[in-house]
Amino acid sequence: QSVLTQPPSVSGAPGQWVTISCTGSSSNIGAGYDVQWYQQFPGTAPKLLIFGNNNRPSGVPERFSGSKSGTSASLAITGLQAEDEADYYCQSYDRVSGNWVFGGGTKLTAL
C-alpha cells in the first residue's frame, strides 16, 4: 500500500465541484513537505497539475486548486468538465524513508 492514501475513485456531474483527498503522516505531509498533484490520461505520462501545495504551472486551468492542512492535502476541481476524466496522483517526500512518494491514485469520472 502507498505511503500517501487516496480514494480509489471519485465522480461528479459536469459543472460540479469535486475534491480528491491525500492523507499522509507526520513523516511526509505533516512534516511540512510540499505536496504535488499529477494528472494522467491512459497511455500517457503524468502531467504536473499542482506544485508546492497550491501553485499551478503555466497552462493549467484555474478550476484546479490545491490545499494542505496538517497531514493531508486536497485537490479541488470546480466546474468539472468531461475532459477532466483521468487518474490523479498526489506526491510528497517522506523523511523517514528518504523517498519521494506517490499516492495510490484516484480515478475521476465525469457522470
Added chain:
Amino acid sequence: QITLKESGPTLVKPKQTLTLTCFFSGFSFTTRGVGVGWVRQPPGEAPEWLALIYWDDDKYYSSSLKSRLTITRDTSRNRVVLTMANMDPIDTGTYYCVHLSKRDHGDYYFDYWGQGTLVTVSS
C-alpha cells in the same frame, strides 16, 4: 523548451541488468539546482520514484531498491543513465525520465516527464 526521452530495451530476461538512457534538451547540468530522476509505473498501478541525480552529482535512490540501482550522468552529452540489476517480472512497467525543479523556499518537484518506455521482464 525542456524535453526528455527514454531509450532502452523493451524486453529483458529475469536476472539480467536493465540499462536505460534519458536524452534531454532545454537545460544543462551546468546550471545550479538542476536535477534529473527516474520514476516507474507498473501496469495499472501508481508511479514509484527510483532515483535522481543533481547538478552537483549528488545521487539519491529509493530505499527499497538502492542495492540494485545506479544512476550516472554525462554532462557533455546531456544524458542520464539508470541501471537496475537482477531484473524480475515484477519490475515490468513503464519507466519515465523526469526533470526536477525547485520552488523558492520549497521542495523539488517533477515538472517535466519523458514519454516513458515500457519494459517487460520475461524469459
